[in-house]
Amino acid sequence: MTGPAKTPEGLDVQRYRLRLEEMKDQLEADLGAYRRDEAEQDGGPDEPGPGQRWEHSGLGDHLADDATELFEREKNAALEQTLQDHLRLVKHALSRLEAGTYGACEQCGRPIGAERLDAIPETTLCLEHKAEAERGGTAPGRVATTNAWRAET
Numbered sequence: 001m002t003g004p005a006k007t008p009e010g011l012d013v014q015r016y017r018l019r020l021e022e023m024k025d026q027l028e029a030d031l032g033a034y035r036r037d038e039a040e041q042d043g044g045p046d047e048p049g050p051g052q053r054w055e056h057s058g059l060g061d062h063l064a065d066d067a068t069e070l071f072e073r074e075k076n077a078a079l080e081q082t083l084q085d086h087l088r089l090v091k092h093a094l095s096r097l098e099a100g101t102y103g104a105c106e107q108c109g110r111p112i113g114a115e116r117l118d119a120i121p122e123t124t125l126c127l128e129h130k131a132e133a134e135r136g137g138t139a140p141g142r143v144a145t146t147n148a149w150r151a152e153t
C-alpha cells in the first residue's frame, strides 16, 4: 500500500455521479425486464423440476427443441449475470464516491485518470491493475495467481 486512496483533486466527481446513477437505473430496468421476459416464456416456476436435468451430458439425445431451449436459458442466465456484475461494479463505484475515494485505483491508490473514467466511470482500478485483475479472474481486487497465462503482447 502506498497510502490511503483518495479522490484526486480537480476530478469532476459530480459528473461521474450523474453518469453512474444513470447506469444504475438503466441496469436495474434491464434486469427487471429480463425477469419479466423469463416469467412470460415459462408461464410457471423458473426452477427445473425434480428429476429434470440441465447438464450438458447426453445433450445429443435430446430433441433439438430441448437443446435450443437449454441454450437460450444458458445464454439468458449468462447475460443476466453480466448485467448483475455490471450493476455491482456501478454500485461499488458509487460507494467509493460516497467514501471520497472515487478515481483512485483500489490496488495502488494512484489516480485512475479522467480520460479512463470518462470512458468507464464504474472502474475502480487503473489500467495496469485492471489488466491484472482480468488475468486473475473477474473479481476486482483479486490478486492474479499467474502472469504466464498469455505471454504474447
Ligand SMILES: [Zn+2]
Residues within 6 Å of the ligand: 105, 106, 107, 108, 109, 110, 125, 126, 127, 128, 129
Ligand atoms: Zn493501480
